[in-house]
Amino acid sequence: MPDALFEYLLRLGDNTLVLGHRISEWCGKAPILEEDIALANTALDLMGQTQLWLGLAAEVESKGRSADDLAFLRDVWDFRNVLMVERPNGDFGHTIMRQFLFDAFHLPLLDGLQNSSDQRVAEIAEKSVKEASYHLERSADTVIALGDGTEESHRRMQSALDLLWPFSGEMFLTDAVDDALLVSGIAPDLSQIKPIWSKTVEKTLREATLTTPEDDFAHSGGKTGRQHTEDLGHMLAQMQWLQRAYPGASW
Amino acid sequence: MISIVDLGIIRGVAWQGDTLEVTVTPTYSGCPATSIINLDIETALRSHGVEKIAIKRALSPAWTTDWLSEKGRARLEEYGIAPPNPAGGPQRCPQCRATNLEKVSQFGSTPCKAHWRCLECLEPFDYFKCI
Numbered sequence: 001m002p003d004a005l006f007e008y009l010l011r012l013g014d015n016t017l018v019l020g021h022r023i024s025e026w027c028g029k030a031p032i033l034e035e036d037i038a039l040a041n042t043a044l045d046l047m048g049q050t051q052l053w054l055g056l057a058a059e060v061e062s063k064g065r066s067a068d069d070l071a072f073l074r075d076v077w078d079f080r081n082v083l084m085v086e087r088p089n090g091d092f093g094h095t096i097m098r099q100f101l102f103d104a105f106h107l108p109l110l111d112g113l114q115n116s117s118d119q120r121v122a123e124i125a126e127k128s129v130k131e132a133s134y135h136l137e138r139s140a141d142t143v144i145a146l147g148d149g150t151e152e153s154h155r156r157m158q159s160a161l162d163l164l165w166p167f168s169g170e171m172f173l174t175d176a177v178d179d180a181l182l183v184s185g186i187a188p189d190l191s192q193i194k195p196i197w198s199k200t201v202e203k204t205l206r207e208a209t210l211t212t213p214e215d216d217f218a219h220s221g222g223k224t225g226r227q228h229t230e231d232l233g234h235m236l237a238q239m240q241w242l243q244r245a246y247p248g249a250s251w
Numbered sequence: 252m253i254s255i256v257d258l259g260i261i262r263g264v265a266w267q268g269d270t271l272e273v274t275v276t277p278t279y280s281g282c283p284a285t286s287i288i289n290l291d292i293e294t295a296l297r298s299h300g301v302e303k304i305a306i307k308r309a310l311s312p313a314w315t316t317d318w319l320s321e322k323g324r325a326r327l328e329e330y331g332i333a334p335p336n337p338a339g340g341p342q343r344c345p346q347c348r349a350t351n352l353e354k355v356s357q358f359g360s361t362p363c364k365a366h367w368r369c370l371e372c373l374e375p376f377d378y379f380k381c382i
Contacts, residue, residue: 034355034356034358034366035356037356037358037359037360037366038356038357038358041358041359041361041362042358044279044281044282044283044362045279045280045281045362046281047281048277048279048280048281048282049280049281051280051281052280052310122311123310123311124310126310126311126312126313127277127280127310127311127313127314128280130313130382131279131280134357134380134382137357138357138358141357
């Protein structure tokens with residue numbers, strides 16, 4: 001699979017790009033100032049990581065495209081993020097639950113990528129892993145505070161969890177791209193990331209007094225690009241309109 | 252307030268032929284100051300008569316607050332920012348030196364800082380996150 005590395009880098013970069021954009025939508029209107037700043041800071045970290053991953057993707061592709069070209073000039077069907085991160089923010093509880101379910105996956109993934117046989121991948125992971133560990137600490141704490149909070153906050157966190165749970169499985173579905181990168185030692189084994197994720201999630205949800213859904217059905221189609229939800233199109237319309245209306249515009 | 256050398260982000264300065272190569276590592280991958288810092292480095296070197304400049308980005312080893320110099324730490328505190336502390340929180344209030352402190356938020360005004368408050372003098376302050 002000659003394009004496997006390119007595909008894989010798009011998956012990494014599109015996850016951070018789409019989630020980063022989503023949480024940046026809270027900027028200026030989060031429930032309290034501190035949370036507003038925290039979400040904007042997390043978004044900034046994810047955007048920084050996006051520049052690195054998509055920058056490397058563009059380099060690997062060697063067709064003269066830049067990270068910006070990949071972010072602003074691809075349409076929905078070319079995106080490779082999991083469906084969970086493109087979901088609209090919903091209420092604050094939904095945003096935090098989605099962040100937690102992703103962070104709990106992102107941290108062990110980056111940790112594994114630090115040992116990548118591709119030095120460029122290992123270096124980006126080494127930089128990002130510190131940021132991801134900070135993100136997880138915060139999102140897990142917030143899930144606990146809200147889950148084990150008031151009756152209202154508990155209810156909202158449980159409903160966010162029930163809604164998001166069927167979207168969490170896609171992070172661990174593998175295909176030929178994952179297999180090719182595992183064989184070449186570039187990417188870690190997702191079946192080994194899953195138990196680490198499960199352990200973090202179980203422990204946190206228990207402390208948060210939330211009930212883990214039992215159904216393991218997983219929505220899929222985002223990371224392979226087979227089928228995104230209509231929400232990604234709406235998000236890209238917002239994110240890309242300037243480059244579409246004024247091609248090549250820069251600061 | 253604090254120089255980029257004291258911040259620990261300058262990882263190397265060397266001549267490659269007639270080009271001066273400066274290696275910089277970002278504090279956080281999305282730090283918006285990175286491009287301004289690179290521009291400032293170039294401007295400062297040009298004002299010293301260096302004409303050919305190459306600024307290289309190094310991601311590994313990843314920046315750590317261990318690379319802040321003693322002078323840098325002291326300057327931060329003087330300015331009102333508590334320096335990073337391996338114990339996980341600020342050692343004392345940068346204003347009144349009291350140790351009765353509380354965390355307001357894990358994040359602050361920039362990616363590298365968290366938001367704390369002194370319970371003695373009641374002043375809020377930035378704490379330089381320890382990474």
